Amino acid sequence: MSQRNTGAPSQVVNAHACPVREVLDRVAGKWSVQILVASSHGPIRFTELERGIEGISRRMLTLTLRNLERDGLVTRTVYPTVPPRVEYELTPMARELHETLQRLTEWAERNRHHIAQARAVYDAEHRPELLDV
Amino acid sequence: MSQRNTGAPSQVVNAHACPVREVLDRVAGKWSVQILVASSHGPIRFTELERGIEGISRRMLTLTLRNLERDGLVTRTVYPTVPPRVEYELTPMARELHETLQRLTEWAERNRHHIAQARAVYDAEHRPELLDV
DNA sequence: CGGAATCCTTGTAGATACTG
DNA sequence: CAGTATCTACAAGGATTCCG
Numbered sequence: 555m556s557q558r559n560t561g562a563p564s565q566v567v568n569a570h571a572c573p574v575r576e577v578l579d580r581v582a583g584k585w586s587v588q589i590l591v592a593s594s595h596g597p598i599r600f601t602e603l604e605r606g607i608e609g610i611s612r613r614m615l616t617l618t619l620r621n622l623e624r625d626g627l628v629t630r631t632v633y634p635t636v637p638p639r640v641e642y643e644l645t646p647m648a649r650e651l652h653e654t655l656q657r658l659t660e661w662a663e664r665n666r667h668h669i670a671q672a673r674a675v676y677d678a679e680h681r682p683e684l685l686d687v
Numbered sequence: 688m689s690q691r692n693t694g695a696p697s698q699v700v701n702a703h704a705c706p707v708r709e710v711l712d713r714v715a716g717k718w719s720v721q722i723l724v725a726s727s728h729g730p731i732r733f734t735e736l737e738r739g740i741e742g743i744s745r746r747m748l749t750l751t752l753r754n755l756e757r758d759g760l761v762t763r764t765v766y767p768t769v770p771p772r773v774e775y776e777l778t779p780m781a782r783e784l785h786e787t788l789q790r791l792t793e794w795a796e797r798n799r800h801h802i803a804q805a806r807a808v809y810d811a812e813h814r815p816e817l818l819d820v
Numbered sequence: 821c822g823g824a825a826t827c828c829t830t831g832t833a834g835a836t837a838c839t840g
Numbered sequence: 841c842a843g844t845a846t847c848t849a850c851a852a853g854g855a856t857t858c859c860g
Contacts, residue, residue, distance in 0.1 A: 573795035574720050574788055576802075582715030584853070587707050600822055611854060616823060624813075626805025637821045638860090647798050654794045655707055661787045662706035665780050669709075672759025680757075717833070733842050744834060749843060770841045771840085825858075832851085839844075 577651075580625055585610055585618045587655065590644065593628065594652050597641040627651070710784075713758050718743055718751045720788065723777065726761065727785050730774040760784070 581587055585607065592598065592606045604615055619642060622628040627648040633639040644652065714720055718740065725731065725739045737748055752775060755761040760781040766772040777785065 572721070572724075573799055574724075574792045576799060577791050577795040578711075578715055578720065582711055587711065588705070591705075591707075604822095611856095612823075613825095613855085614853065617853090624806055624809040625802050626809075632822095638823095640822060647801060650798075651794055654790050657787050657790050658710050659707045661784055662710040665783075666706055666709060668780060669758050673757055676757040676759075737842095744836095745843070746835085746845095747833060750833090765842095771843090773842060821860100823859085826856085827854105828856105829854075830852085832849100834847105834849080836847090837845085840842095 580621065580627070581651070581655070583618060583621070585614055586622065589615075589618055589622065589642075590627070590648060590652050590655070593642055593644055594649070597631070597643040600640050600642070603642070622648075713754065713760070714784070714788070716751060716754075718747055719755065722748075722751055722755060722775075723760070723781060723785050723788070726775055726777055727782070730764070730776040733773050733775070736775065755781075 581590075588607050588610070589603060592603055598606075600615070600619075603619075604610065604612065607615070619628065619630070623630050623642075626645055628642045628644055631641045631643070633641070714723075721740045721743070722736060725736055731739075733748070733752075736752075737743065737745065740748070752761065752763070756763050756775075759778055761775045761777055764774045764776070766774070
């Protein structure tokens, strides 16, 4: 697997055709994943999300939910009660995505320590001024 | 699986403890993934990356490579020849990550059409002004 | 309760030019 | 060849206020 890259422009990664990017573009936002996780156990209300996701602002919760809804990842159901009640629920597609993200989580958990260490080493070698003076 | 969320603040997703976020933070950048993919076949030179990744600027290539190197995802090897030659190679850890990202790609490819359609529907319903007048 | 509207700060990225 | 430096722009996100 450690073969040299043969000459030729190897893989011209076309940004527009790259499906990973598409996923990342909708999941990379600061809050998208947390919303997916928080609502992965069934329908959940706006306020429950707001309380469940630490540090999120009303604005960002709304915006992110809109985007997820637009992409068909969550459904939004309004119950015309008083006071109004709105519930969000993951679509089957989003549930699959959520499972896939778990794989990513596993990788992260296996390697987080390794990464932290790599960082420490790098910083020590390249940015000694950051260490206590 | 479609059970109501029972009362209680369900899952308080702590941003600092969430490993998915950590991964995303280093992979979500506009170029990180493309670099991972482009160098997944073995050592690759700076210029090869620059040519292989359409639209990337020298600056962003450098910055992104530095970050990847810092996180222990790529190794940087300088050959003190003249002209100078620098090769980047994925670490084993990065290779695992790359494979995990493939799962994400598969999901994207399975659902990209579905998503595009969801968008179209959403836009038609919520933003009629965007349609031809 | 569940937003929308507004304002402001910051990070991410592009363009360009210079260098060991 | 493989970078660094600088300057700029735009979009993501935070804080706050107002509304049906």
